[in-house]
Amino acid sequence: xxxxxxxxxxxxxxxxxxxxxxxxxxxxxxxxxxxxxxxxxxxxxxxxxxxxxxxxxxxxxxxxxxxxxxxxxxxxxxxxxxxxxxxxxxxxxxxxxxxxxxxxxxxxxxxxxxxxxxxxxxxxxxxxxxxxxxxxxxxxxxxxxxxxxxxxxxxxxxxxxxxxxxxxxxxxxxxxxxxxxxxxxxxxxxxxxxxxxxxxxxxxxxxxxxxxxxxxxxxxxxxxxxxxxxxxxxxxxxxxxxxxxxxxxxxxxxxxxxxxxxxxxxxxxxxxxxxxxxxx
Amino acid sequence: xxxxxxxxxxxxxxxxxxxxxxxxxxxxxxxxxxxxxxxxxxxxxxxxxxxxxxxxxxxxxxxxxxxxxxxxxxxxxxxxxxxxxxxxxxxxxxxxxxxxxxxxxxxxxxxxxxxxxxxxxxxxxxxxxxxxxxxxxxxxxxxxxxxxxxxxxxxxxxxxxxxxxxxxxxxxxxxxxxxxxxxxxxxxxxxxxxxxxxxxxxxxxxxxxxxxxxxxxxxxxxxxxxxxxxxxxxxxxxxxxxxxxxxxxxxxxxxxxxxxxxxxxxxxxxxxxxxxxxxxxxxxxxxxxxxxxxxxxxxxxxxxxxxx
Numbered sequence: 040x041x042x043x044x045x046x047x048x049x050x051x052x053x054x055x056x057x058x059x060x061x062x063x064x065x066x067x068x069x070x071x072x073x074x075x076x077x078x079x080x081x082x083x084x085x086x087x088x089x090x091x092x093x094x095x096x097x098x099x100x101x102x103x104x105x106x107x108x109x110x111x112x113x114x115x116x117x118x119x120x121x122x123x124x125x126x127x128x129x130x131x132x133x134x135x136x137x138x139x140x141x142x143x144x145x146x147x148x149x150x151x152x153x154x155x156x157x158x159x160x161x162x163x164x165x166x167x168x169x170x171x172x173x174x175x176x177x178x179x180x181x182x183x184x185x186x187x188x189x190x191x192x193x194x195x196x197x198x199x200x201x202x203x204x205x206x207x208x209x210x211x212x213x214x215x216x217x218x219x220x221x222x223x224x225x226x227x228x229x230x231x232x233x234x235x236x237x238x239x240x241x242x243x244x245x246x247x248x249x250x251x252x253x254x255x256x257x258x259x260x261x262x263x264x265x266x267x268x269x270x271x272x273x274x275x276x277x278x279x280x281x282x283x284x285x286x287x288x289x290x291x292x293x294x295x296x297x298x299x300x301x302x303x304x305x306x307x308x309x310x311x312x313x314x315x316x317x318x319x
Numbered sequence: 320x321x322x323x324x325x326x327x328x329x330x331x332x333x334x335x336x337x338x339x340x341x342x343x344x345x346x347x348x349x350x351x352x353x354x355x356x357x358x359x360x361x362x363x364x365x366x367x368x369x370x371x372x373x374x375x376x377x378x379x380x381x382x383x384x385x386x387x388x389x390x391x392x393x394x395x396x397x398x399x400x401x402x403x404x405x406x407x408x409x410x411x412x413x414x415x416x417x418x419x420x421x422x423x424x425x426x427x428x429x430x431x432x433x434x435x436x437x438x439x440x441x442x443x444x445x446x447x448x449x450x451x452x453x454x455x456x457x458x459x460x461x462x463x464x465x466x467x468x469x470x471x472x473x474x475x476x477x478x479x480x481x482x483x484x485x486x487x488x489x490x491x492x493x494x495x496x497x498x499x500x501x502x503x504x505x506x507x508x509x510x511x512x513x514x515x516x517x518x519x520x521x522x523x524x525x526x527x528x529x530x531x532x533x534x535x536x537x538x539x540x541x542x543x544x545x546x547x548x549x550x551x552x553x554x555x556x557x558x559x560x561x562x563x564x565x566x567x568x569x570x571x572x573x574x575x576x577x578x579x580x581x582x583x584x585x586x587x588x589x590x591x592x593x594x595x596x597x598x599x600x601x602x603x604x605x606x607x608x609x610x611x612x613x614x615x616x617x618x619x620x621x622x623x624x625x626x627x
Binding site for chain 1: 423
């Protein structure tokens with residue numbers, strides 16, 4: 040055993056300075072690489088984050104598609120096309136919010152976060168690494184949905200407004216990560232995480248133009264939905280995806296509201312974040 | 320391996336949760352290189368104390384220094400020097416054994432070699448197994464591996480073998496004994512006496528938030544001076560009255576020819592007994608001499624503590 044034993048620790052060697060931005064960045068990337076690997080190995084995470092949005096796109100585009108059109112700012116587009124940005128919003132939320140709430144709650148309640156807390160890794164690196172994973176996953180599901188929309192429903196892939204679309208996905212993902220950390224801090228039971236996230240999101244999908252076009256929703260319901268972040272992500276994505284949009288397609292107002300929600304979520308998350316299980 | 324340098328220094332430690340006082344004034348020192356075992360029944364305050372030493376909890380009162388630093392103020396550089404095996408923690412989900420170890424190695428400034436750590440904890444042949452699918456004993460060894468991969472000077476093991484079968488416990492002991500040869504200081508909590516006896520240089524027994532005895536496993540609470548128990552069956556045709564004087568004075572009882580003695584000085588009783596038997600040509604086939612086990616000492620101490 041001694042032949043393969045690790046080196047005896049040198050008791051008094053001063054440790055390399057543990058800190059600094061470059062170290063934080065390196066640890067964030069390190070954490071994210073393993074979080075991504077774990078994500079792609081988890082069948083449930085793959086299904087809910089990638090499989091389900093693809094199924095939703097097929098269902099909504101098939102049920103409400105046909106030759107119907109939807110009124111959007113600047114004109115009308117095919118219903119099948121309309122659902123592409125809407126379901127991208129759902130995919131971004133699945134990758135950033137739903138999946139994050141579940142994995143963070145499970146990691147906290149099973150002692151994984153507690154064990155990591157005993158290591159020198161910073162809270163920032165663990166949190167940012169997980170958020171980076173969500174953003175990468177969100178971009179991936181968006182690419183899958185764009186590709187399917189193009190291949191199956193002849194929906195277009197934007198070029199002029201592509202930067203706005205990417206920005207919307209990344210901002211939306213970051214905002215819903217903050218909200219996910221905030222919600223995870225109050226969900227005490229890892230088994231309740233999945234149903235709670237769905238109970239929060241499903242009604243919002245219906246009133247925010249994700250499942251049902253806003254143009255056929257009653258005004259009061261739209262007014263209600265304008266308070267919540269899901270509508271603003273969906274409408275920012277629609278503006279960047281809508282072929283009638285002029286200019287670069289950046290929806291400043293929607294991004295601003297999303298940013299406010301993100302900051303609010305971050306404040307709650309930072310105040311309530313716990314490394315230790317909270318059920319016991 | 321123990322040196323004079325103190326790596327853990329605790330004085331007057333108190334921990335209150337509301338009205339409940341879980342730790343009621345603990346003093347202890349652990350020296351570099353020793354294996355220190357913290358014994359006590361469930362609820363005695365072991366895990367609370369360990370979690371204060373590990374920096375998880377803020378104490379109510381007292382002084383605590385671990386590796387020269389107060390754990391509740393300590394930062395990343397301090398955590399790089401300790402390793403922690405928690406009483407309950409599940410593996411990282413959906414990662415293999417080697418991926419778990421590489422993830423944790425990446426957290427540390429001076430990590431140990433991942434392959435060597437895997438071999439040290441006996442998981443080399445399970446490198447590519449998904450960690451959550453390991454057996455209980457293998458998971459626990461992975462926990463130890465994750466705590467060792469940062470090359471710690473001080474390792475905390477909170478009930479490392481609870482729920483193990485005897486052979487898994489043996490393997491874990493061999494592994495922990497191997498750490499001693501690396502110069503790692505080990506702070507172990509357990510409620511298995513044989514574990515403490517096998518591994519520890521020094522033990523402290525905790526009952527109801529107080530240390531009720533401290534010493535080496537062989538001498539704690541005057542164990543080396545405690546009376547031995549001697550049992551044997553009388554040869555056919557003899558009675559208690561036939562025994563030599565020196566034996567009769569140690570007599571505790573006799574039941575159906577089976578004699579029980581208590582002897583503070585063992586040989587002063589055994590010598591005359593053996594000579595007596597030889598003179599009669601009798602063989603004391605079931606002669607049994609038993610010194611008080613660490614468990615006997617522990618049960619006596621914790622019963623006193625509980626009665627106080």
